[in-house]
Amino acid sequence: MTSNDHPDRRPARLRLSEVIAALSFALDLTEGQPAGHCLRSCWIGMRVGSELGLSREELHDLYYTLLLKDAGCSSNAARLCELYGHDDLATKRDVKLVDVQRLSQLARFVLQHTGLGEGLIKRFGRLLHVMRNGDRFAGELISARCTRGAQIAIQLGFRPRVADGIYSLDEHWNGKGRPEGRKGEQTPIASRIALLAQIVDVFHTAGGVAAALKEVRGRRGRWFDPAVVDAFERVALDVELWNGLTAPDLDARVRELEPADQSVELTDERLDAIASGFGRIIDAKSPFTAGHSERVADFAVSIGRQLGFGVERLRWLRRSALLHDIGKLGISNAILDKPGKLDESEWHRMRMHPTFTEQILSRIDPFREMARVAAAHHEKLDGTGYPKGLVASEIELESRLITVADIYDALTADRPYRAGMPHAKAVEILESMRGTGVDGVCLDALLAGLERADRNAVAA
Numbered sequence: 068m069t070s071n072d073h074p075d076r077r078p079a080r081l082r083l084s085e086v087i088a089a090l091s092f093a094l095d096l097t098e099g100q101p102a103g104h105c106l107r108s109c110w111i112g113m114r115v116g117s118e119l120g121l122s123r124e125e126l127h128d129l130y131y132t133l134l135l136k137d138a139g140c141s142s143n144a145a146r147l148c149e150l151y152g153h154d155d156l157a158t159k160r161d162v163k164l165v166d167v168q169r170l171s172q173l174a175r176f177v178l179q180h181t182g183l184g185e186g187l188i189k190r191f192g193r194l195l196h197v198m199r200n201g202d203r204f205a206g207e208l209i210s211a212r213c214t215r216g217a218q219i220a221i222q223l224g225f226r227p228r229v230a231d232g233i234y235s236l237d238e239h240w241n242g243k244g245r246p247e248g249r250k251g252e253q254t255p256i257a258s259r260i261a262l263l264a265q266i267v268d269v270f271h272t273a274g275g276v277a278a279a280l281k282e283v284r285g286r287r288g289r290w291f292d293p294a295v296v297d298a299f300e301r302v303a304l305d306v307e308l309w310n311g312l313t314a315p316d317l318d319a320r321v322r323e324l325e326p327a328d329q330s331v332e333l334t335d336e337r338l339d340a341i342a343s344g345f346g347r348i349i350d351a352k353s354p355f356t357a358g359h360s361e362r363v364a365d366f367a368v369s370i371g372r373q374l375g376f377g378v379e380r381l382r383w384l385r386r387s388a389l390l391h392d393i394g395k396l397g398i399s400n401a402i403l404d405k406p407g408k409l410d411e412s413e414w415h416r417m418r419m420h421p422t423f424t425e426q427i428l429s430r431i432d433p434f435r436e437m438a439r440v441a442a443a444h445h446e447k448l449d450g451t452g453y454p455k456g457l458v459a460s461e462i463e464l465e466s467r468l469i470t471v472a473d474i475y476d477a478l479t480a481d482r483p484y485r486a487g488m489p490h491a492k493a494v495e496i497l498e499s500m501r502g503t504g505v506d507g508v509c510l511d512a513l514l515a516g517l518e519r520a521d522r523n524a525v526a527a
C-alpha cells in the first residue's frame with residue numbers, strides 16, 4: 068500500500084469494553100499471568116459485585132477496575148528485576164500464589180526468587196539485602212504500581228472511582244496491606260472484590276476449584292472482607308461461574324457483563340487517549356524505553372505529514388506507532404535491560420515481541436490492519452528482518468514509516484547508561500540501510516520533517 072490517497076480508515080463502531088478487554092491481555096503478559104487473567108478476574112468479580120447488590124454505576128466502575136487492575140504493573144518491573152536479580156515475569160507470576168502475611172511462605176518465596184543464576188557470594192549478599200530491606204522494597208514496588216495504575220486510569224478517561232479501585236487493590240481487610248495500610252471498609256469495595264477475584268483466578272488456574280476455595284477461606288478476615296467472601300461462596304455454588312473461566316467465548320461473555328445502560332461507545336478522542344495511555348504503560352516497563360512510544364509516534368506522524376497523509380490516516384498511524392511495542396510487555400526486564408549482549412535464547416525471546424503485538428491488537432476486529440502494520444516494524448525490505456522475514460512487496464508503507472521512526476529514536480534517545488547518538492551519526496547509520504533495511508522515501512520524509520522542525524524552532 069504505497070499511494071498517498073489511501074482511503075481513510077474509519078472502523079465499525081467500537082465499544083470501550085471491547086478495546087479495554089483486548090488490551091488487558093497486554094497487562095496479563097506483564098504480570099506473567101496466563102492469557103485472559105484480567106478477563107477471568109472480571110468474570111468472577113462482576114458476579115460477586117452483583118451478588119452484593121452494587122448499583123449499576125458501582126458495577127460499571129468495578130468492571131473497569133477489574134479489567135485495568137494491573138495497569139500500573141509495568142512501572143515496577145525494571146526495579147523488581149534489579150532488586151531481586153531475577154526474571155520479573157516469573158517473580159510477578161509466583162508472588163500471586165504467596166500469602167505474604169505468612170512469614171514462612173514469604174521467606175520461601177524470597178529464597179526461590181532472589182539472585183538465581185548468580186554466584187554463591189553475590190547471591191548470599193543479595194539475599195541478605197532483600198531479607199533486611201524486604202518490607203521497604205515491597206512497599207516501594209507496590210506503591211509505584213498502585214500510583215501509576217491510578218494515573219493511567221485517569222489518563223484513559225475513567226472516573227476517579229476506577230482509579231481509586233486500582234490504587235487500593237493491594238490493601239487487606241485487616242490493615243496489613245499496601246500502599247496505605249487501609250483497614251476494613253476504608254478500602255473501596257471495588258478493590259476488595261478485585262483482590263479476591265484475582266486470587267480466585269490464580270489459584271483456580273494453578274490447582275482447580277478446591278484450591279481456589281481453600282485459599283479464599285484461609286484468607287477470610289485477613290486479606291478479604293468477610294462479606295465479599297460470603298458473596299463469593301454463594302456465587303461459587305453455580306457451576307456456570309467455573310465453566311465460564313475456561314469457556315472459549317469468555318471474551319464475548321465478559322463484554323456482555325458491562326452494565327448496558329453504562330456502556331460507552333468510543334469516540335476518536337477516547338481511542339487516542341487509550342492508545343497514549345497504553346503507550347505510557349509500554350514505556351514504563353524499562354528505563355531504556357522511557358518516552359520511546361510517544362516519540363516514535365511523533366516522528367511517524369511527521370513523516371506521514373511529509374508524505375501527504377490525510378487526517379484520519381495520520382490518526383491511525385499515530386495509534387499504530389504508540390502501540391508498536393506493546394508486545395514488549397511480555398519480555399522480561401532481565402532481557403530488556405541487560406547491559407551486555409543477549410544470548411541466543413534471550414534474543415529469540417526478544418524477537419517475539421512484534422508477534423505479541425500482533426496477537427494483542429488483532430483481538431479487536433477493527434484493529435486488525437493496525438496489528439499487521441505495527442507488528443512489521445522490525446521487518447526489512449531485503450527480507451532479513453523479523454519476525455516473519457517479509458520482503459519489500461509485503462511491507463506496507465505505514466510499517467516502513469514506523470520502522471524509520473523507531474530506528475531513529477532508538478539511536479538518538481538518551482539511555483540510562485549512555486547519551487543518545489548525535490543526529491548526524493544516526494542519519495549516517497540510517498543512510499547505510501537505505502533500500503535494504505529502510506525505505507528511502509520514508510527516510511527522506513523523516514529528514515525533511517526534522518529539518519522543518521529545526522527551522523521552526525529557530526524561528527520561534
Ligand SMILES: [Fe+2]
Pocket residue numbers: 391392420444445
Ligand atoms: Fe520493537
Ligand SMILES: [Fe+2]
Pocket residue numbers: 359363391392473
Ligand atoms: Fe520500538
